[in-house]
Amino acid sequence: MTSKIPTNSSLASANLTSWKSITDDVMPTWLQDAIKAIMLPMIGLLFFLLIWGTVAQNIETSLGKFPGPSEALEQFQSLITEHNEERSKEVAFYQRQDDRNEARLAQDPTYQIKIRNYTGKPTFIDQIGTSLITVLTGFILASMIAIPLGIMIGLSKNLYAAANPVIQLFKPVSPLAWLPLVTMVVSAVYVSDDPLFAKSFVTSVITVLLCSLWPTVLNTAVGVASISPDLINVSKVLRLKPMTHVFKVVIPSSIPMVFTGLRLSLGIAWMVLIAAEMLAQNPGLGKFVWDEFQNGSSNSLGRIMVAVLVIGLIGFLLDRIMLMLQKFFSWDKQALLR
Amino acid sequence: MNRRIETKLTNKSINPILELTGVGIEFPTPKGPFKALTDVNLKIAKGEMISLIGHSGCGKSTVLNIVAGLLQATEGGAVLEGKEVNEPGPERAVVFQNHSLFPWLTAYENVELAVKTIFDKNKTKAEMKEWIEYNLNLVHMGHAMHKRPDEISGGMKQRVGIARALAMEPKVLLMDEPFGALDALTRAHLQDSVMEIQKDLGNTIIMITHDVDEAVLLSDRIVMMTNGPSATVGEILNIDLPRPRNRIELADDPKYNQYRQQVLSFLYEKQRKVEPLLNNHKINKEKSQKEEKTA
Numbered sequence: 001m002t003s004k005i006p007t008n009s010s011l012a013s014a015n016l017t018s019w020k021s022i023t024d025d026v027m028p029t030w031l032q033d034a035i036k037a038i039m040l041p042m043i044g045l046l047f048f049l050l051i052w053g054t055v056a057q058n059i060e061t062s063l064g065k066f067p068g069p070s071e072a073l074e075q076f077q078s079l080i081t082e083h084n085e086e087r088s089k090e091v092a093f094y095q096r097q098d099d100r101n102e103a104r105l106a107q108d109p110t111y112q113i114k115i116r117n118y119t120g121k122p123t124f125i126d127q128i129g130t131s132l133i134t135v136l137t138g139f140i141l142a143s144m145i146a147i148p149l150g151i152m153i154g155l156s157k158n159l160y161a162a163a164n165p166v167i168q169l170f171k172p173v174s175p176l177a178w179l180p181l182v183t184m185v186v187s188a189v190y191v192s193d194d195p196l197f198a199k200s201f202v203t204s205v206i207t208v209l210l211c212s213l214w215p216t217v218l219n220t221a222v223g224v225a226s227i228s229p230d231l232i233n234v235s236k237v238l239r240l241k242p243m244t245h246v247f248k249v250v251i252p253s254s255i256p257m258v259f260t261g262l263r264l265s266l267g268i269a270w271m272v273l274i275a276a277e278m279l280a281q282n283p284g285l286g287k288f289v290w291d292e293f294q295n296g297s298s299n300s301l302g303r304i305m306v307a308v309l310v311i312g313l314i315g316f317l318l319d320r321i322m323l324m325l326q327k328f329f330s331w332d333k334q335a336l337l338r
Numbered sequence: 339m340n341r342r343i344e345t346k347l348t349n350k351s352i353n354p355i356l357e358l359t360g361v362g363i364e365f366p367t368p369k370g371p372f373k374a375l376t377d378v379n380l381k382i383a384k385g386e387m388i389s390l391i392g393h394s395g396c397g398k399s400t401v402l403n404i405v406a407g408l409l410q411a412t413e414g415g416a417v418l419e420g421k422e423v424n425e426p427g428p429e430r431a432v433v434f435q436n437h438s439l440f441p442w443l444t445a446y447e448n449v450e451l452a453v454k455t456i457f458d459k460n461k462t463k464a465e466m467k468e469w470i471e472y473n474l475n476l477v478h479m480g481h482a483m484h485k486r487p488d489e490i491s492g493g494m495k496q497r498v499g500i501a502r503a504l505a506m507e508p509k510v511l512l513m514d515e516p517f518g519a520l521d522a523l524t525r526a527h528l529q530d531s532v533m534e535i536q537k538d539l540g541n542t543i544i545m546i547t548h549d550v551d552e553a554v555l556l557s558d559r560i561v562m563m564t565n566g567p568s569a570t571v572g573e574i575l576n577i578d579l580p581r582p583r584n585r586i587e588l589a590d591d592p593k594y595n596q597y598r599q600q601v602l603s604f605l606y607e608k609q610r611k612v613e614p615l616l617n618n619h620k621i622n623k624e625k626s627q628k629e630e631k632t633a
Contacts, residue, residue: 230438233408236426238455238506248451252442331442331486 067302072309075302083123090118122283124303128310131273131284134201135318138208139269143262146213150220150261151250160221171214175207175272179279182206200282207276208269215264223257224250252331259326266322270315285311354381355542356405356510360414363400374400376568378414380561382510385540389553391601392563392572393609398546401563402512405544406432418509428456431508435515437495439487445498446483449473452502473505474498476538477531493524497531504535513545517552525549526585529556537582550605554597555585562604573604 027035049069059066067075097116104111122130153160186203227250235249251258277286289307292300361378364371375397382388390398403409405416407426416423418430439448449470457466474483477497487495496516503511516532517525529552536543547553553560557577564572577597579588588594 228438230434230436231440233406233426233432233434234438234440236408237406237428237430237432238452239425239427240455244455249440252440255442332488 061301063296063301064298067305071302072305075299076306078299079124079303079306083125086120086123089120093118093120124288124306127284127288128314130282131277131286132314134204134277134282134284135208135266135269135273138205138273139212139266141205142209142212142265142269143216145209146216146261146265147220147258150217150258151224151246151254153217154221154224154254155246155250157225160225167214167217170210171218173211175211175275176279178207178210179203179276182210183280198282200277200280203280204273204276204282204284207280208272211272212265212269215268216258216261219257219261219264220254223254223261226257227253256326256330256332259322259330263319263322263326266318267315270311270318274311353383355384355419356380356382356544357417358401358405358414359417361401361404361411361416362413363397363404363409364412373568374566375404375411375570376413377570380571382542382544384542387536387543387556387558388545389557389560390544390546390563391548391550391553391560391605392569393565393605394548396563396566397569398563399514402432402514402544402546405510406430406512408432428452428506429509431503431506431511433496433499433503433511433513433516435518437487437492437499439495439498439502441487444484444486445474445479445490445494445501446470448487448498449502449505453505456506469505473501476504476535477501491524493520493528496520496528500528500532500535504539504541509542511541511543513543515546515548518548525552529585532556533581533583550598550601553601554579554594555583555588560597560601562601562609565609572609575600 053068053070056066056068056071065071101113101115105113149163153163183203186199186206190199190202231249231253235245240248273284274286274289276282277284278290279286281287281290285307289304292303292307358378358380362373362376364373366372378401380388390401392398400409404411405418405423407423407430410424423430439445440451443451450466453461453466453470457469461469471480471483474480477500479494479497479501482490482494487498490498496519500513500516503513517528520528532543533556535541545556554577560575560577561571562573562575563569575597579591579594579597
């Protein structure tokens with residue numbers, strides 16, 4: 001580009017450089033993009049906090065004002081403190097027990113050491129852990145059933161036609177409808193003197209499984225059924241054996257759809273879990289919310305609000321993890337995944 | 339007509355590797371059976387390069403799919419080296435129009451899948467590796483053999499598709515419009531590659547095309563098909579041009595141009611397929627007339 005204005009060189013360059021190129025000089029494009037990528041979500045969050053704070057102040061409940069952001073933060077801190085206190089109590093308990101056992105042993109070498117487990121109440125953080133274990137157990141079991149089932153249904157048009165009404169029938173069923181049935185069946189069938197898992201855990205896992213099965217089944221079936229006919233022809237020309245065909249052609253080509261299903265399933269599993277835990281009294285986040293609701297102290301609403309945000313955050317993180325897995329396993333690297 | 343008798347006579351003297359006898363096929367449709375092909379007869383000698391040419395929808399691909407075993411003829415059948423064809427198999431390898439590579443495998447792995455399946459017991463690991471690399475080098479893909487299909491161009495993908503088919507050591511290589519989706523320059527490169535490979539290996543090849551120049555340049559014989567329904571072999575043209583053939587020299591060759599002319603006249607005079615175009619034309623004319631009237 002040449003300047004048409006015949007002035008001295010500094011002025012000419014000033015004429016030529018637009019505002020855009022000035023900002024480009026000061027800030028490289030990647031930095032601008034980074035600022036945009038951070039600033040816009042921040043603005044969104046701030047806007048949300050503002051609305052939450054204003055609305056909360058105007059809602060009176062029987063347990064006092066609806067908790068705003070500051071109350072929630074306060075309760076979050078107190079939950080963390082409680083957790084730390086509980087942990088130090090636990091450490092102290094084991095310390096005392098060890099000391100006592102050593103002292104006994106020194107007095108009487110034939111003494112049989114007794115080790116008792118600490119039985120303090122689970123803290124908020126413990127409950128998050130329980131919830132994660134429960135949801136992942138249910139989700140993994142569901143996937144182990146759903147993926148092979150989806151592949152079988154996808155491979156055979158007849159099987160698909162036969163299975164489809166059943167799937168469509170159970171897909172929209174709410175976890176709350178399953179729960180009483182599952183509870184009764186688990187108490188009737190899962191009977192042992194020394195149960196490996198608590199009944200409430202088994203009930204929650206099965207409810208999660210029943211609800212999170214369907215998206216994976218359907219998406220896997222669609223993925224398998226929509227393999228390019230050319231690829232199937234290649235497999236025919238090579239005379240691949242049925243199992244080789246499934247493992248070398250069918251599964252790799254339907255991986256993107258399988259992961260779409262898995263992501264939907266995990267999202268549903270997490271949502272269902274909270275409801276299941278509330279009713280099954282599985283010691284997780286759902287039970288935490290329910291207990292706080294029953295407790296009805298002035299702090300309860302704030303604590304529930306913390307739980308709501310934590311539930312949302314964990315759900316979001318679980319989805320991101322699945323997205324990362326999907327990107328890692330998917331061969332179609334150009335596909336836009338979000 | 340004279341030419342047809344001639345080819346029949348010459349064919350009798352050679353021992354065909356592949357023979358199509360009275361091949362016909364009917365597809366069931368809601369409106370009753372649809373007869374796509376009828377009485378297709380063709381004898382192909384070992385090492386011959388045959389082109390099937392015809393308008394779209396005339397059943398060229400159907401013929402190829404019957405030879406491949408992907409479709410079953412309802413009348414007559416195909417016999418390869420004395421054995422009837424009734425299922426797909428690697429001795430009749432197919433190069434598909436849109437490459438059909440497995441997108442999650444690299445070029446090498448795509449060929450490897452074929453080689454491992456076919457030479458499971460006959461080749462050691464080292465021999466397989468050598469064979470895969472040999473075939474990829476044959477199509478000039480040695481430099482990019484560890485790239486995935488989405489990282490290479492359309493022409494390169496088609497090269498890998500050809501390498502995979504060649505690696506199966508087919509008795510007949512079937513190519514379904516192999517260069518149809520490529521730009522003219524890439525297509526010319528690949529045509530040269532195919533001629534070079536055929537000269538070296540002496541493959542028997544059946545290729546579908548709707549490119550007249552491609553058919554004349556590559557083939558020993560051009561099989562021209564009539565329009566469907568009930569399509570069949572219309573004429574067979576012997577291309578008696580010395581090999582190796584050079585596209586630039588041939589452009590001025592009177593014989594080449596005469597062959598070209600013959601195929602064109604078959605396609606555009608004897609087997610004109612202009613009905614849809616004509617209809618459109620009529621409608622447009624009527625429309626413009628109406629518009630004129632209203633104006």
